[in-house]
Amino acid sequence: MAPAFACILGDMDLVRSLGLAGIRCIVVTRRGNPAAFTRFARKVVYLDDTGSEGRELDALLAVGRGQAVQPVLFYEDDAQLLMISRNRAALAEVFRFVIAAPDLIEDLVDKGRFAALSRRLGLPVPATKVVEPVSEPPIADFSWPAIVKPIRRTLLWDEVAGTHKALRVDDAAALRALWPRLAKSGGRYLVQEDVPGPESRIESYHVYVDGTGAVAAEFTGRKIRTNPVACGHSCALELTDAADVVALGRDLVGRMDLRGVAKFDFKRAPDGRLFLLEVNPRFTLWHHLGAVAGVNIPAVVFADMAGTARPPAGAVRSGARWARLRSDLRAAREQGVSFAAWASFAWACEAKSLLAWDDPMPALGRIAFRIRERVSRRVPNLAASKT
Numbered sequence: 001m002a003p004a005f006a007c008i009l010g011d012m013d014l015v016r017s018l019g020l021a022g023i024r025c026i027v028v029t030r031r032g033n034p035a036a037f038t039r040f041a042r043k044v045v046y047l048d049d050t051g052s053e054g055r056e057l058d059a060l061l062a063v064g065r066g067q068a069v070q071p072v073l074f075y076e077d078d079a080q081l082l083m084i085s086r087n088r089a090a091l092a093e094v095f096r097f098v099i100a101a102p103d104l105i106e107d108l109v110d111k112g113r114f115a116a117l118s119r120r121l122g123l124p125v126p127a128t129k130v131v132e133p134v135s136e137p138p139i140a141d142f143s144w145p146a147i148v149k150p151i152r153r154t155l156l157w158d159e160v161a162g163t164h165k166a167l168r169v170d171d172a173a174a175l176r177a178l179w180p181r182l183a184k185s186g187g188r189y190l191v192q193e194d195v196p197g198p199e200s201r202i203e204s205y206h207v208y209v210d211g212t213g214a215v216a217a218e219f220t221g222r223k224i225r226t227n228p229v230a231c232g233h234s235c236a237l238e239l240t241d242a243a244d245v246v247a248l249g250r251d252l253v254g255r256m257d258l259r260g261v262a263k264f265d266f267k268r269a270p271d272g273r274l275f276l277l278e279v280n281p282r283f284t285l286w287h288h289l290g291a292v293a294g295v296n297i298p299a300v301v302f303a304d305m306a307g308t309a310r311p312p313a314g315a316v317r318s319g320a321r322w323a324r325l326r327s328d329l330r331a332a333r334e335q336g337v338s339f340a341a342w343a344s345f346a347w348a349c350e351a352k353s354l355l356a357w358d359d360p361m362p363a364l365g366r367i368a369f370r371i372r373e374r375v376s377r378r379v380p381n382l383a384a385s386k387t
Helices: 012-019 053-065 079-084 088-092 104-111 111-123 156-161 173-185 243-256 286-292 297-306 325-334 340-346 361-386
Strands: 006-009 024-027 041-046 072-076 128-131 146-150 167-169 189-193 202-209 215-227 233-240 261-269 274-279 319-322
Touching: 006 012, 006 053, 012 024, 012 297, 024 053, 072 079, 072 104, 072 297, 079 088, 079 104, 104 111, 104 274, 111 128, 111 189, 128 261, 146 173, 156 173, 167 173, 202 243, 202 286, 202 297, 215 243, 215 286, 215 297, 215 325, 233 286, 233 325, 243 261, 243 274, 274 286, 286 297, 286 319, 319 340, 325 340
Parallel strands: 006 024, 006 072, 024 041
Antiparallel strands: 128 189, 146 167, 146 189, 202 215, 202 261, 215 233, 233 319, 261 274
């Protein structure tokens, strides 16, 4: 019988972790995603640009039904996670996959529900309040500085915060000044006590818990830089060997009775305590770095789902680094790092988000796609100007 494919809803980092293990990949994505150009993709299926969940589900089911052997399904963002969780019965007829329990996923994705879950289970989260901008800001009974986050990120949040995942407010006056913008965007928000220190103090525990409840693979890491520098998206990462992060991560896995894959984000306070910021029960870009450094969580999941022998999963190589080059260069400049120092760092990174000498087409394909998009936008404008 032919081996199963990995069917991947995700970006190049997830595809590469599976490709490096010699696993055949079907990439299901939108046009322009660099993962569509990788040498690891045996087949590419383009999704409808409307973003309709129903159409995406139908397209995904068609991919699964079209394979001789039931594929193993991988997913990388919250929208994909929720779609798969809420349609798990239908998808399980044509795919194999690991995923946490339905209620736990809803609790972890929605930050308001996560705050309630944290209170029930006694999770070590910073002091948090769920607020609605139609009411008065929670000023009298809150400690400063604080972090403001949306319950679920939307385009309206992007209008308020740009590329920032959250906003830091230093005092009550700053929160009052922000309040009208939050009210205009609607929705509910978290106001959370800020844990002092830069983004480089954010550490993470990455785990795959198999169907028996055993930890099948795990590693820890920390952020080096984010873009923007404060409350931004990861652009440089490093693997660590943090025993206390592992111990706390395992403890929380047990409290949640979690199965499947997850990333626990903590922030280390100046006194060394670890505060839990969020839990993402899905595959992440971190798995590329883990695979390069000796612990390939997606490959272990694939082996379990496909019924083959697990790849070796020993200790991860601490100190291995990953970078998203273009955004990390911007972050490094913002922090005052010289170009020479940054270039030396980037050259030494064992994993890079897009650039790989043995797989150059994702980077080249993205450039070609952007050029084609710009030309296609300009041509109609030129034609219109001549009429």
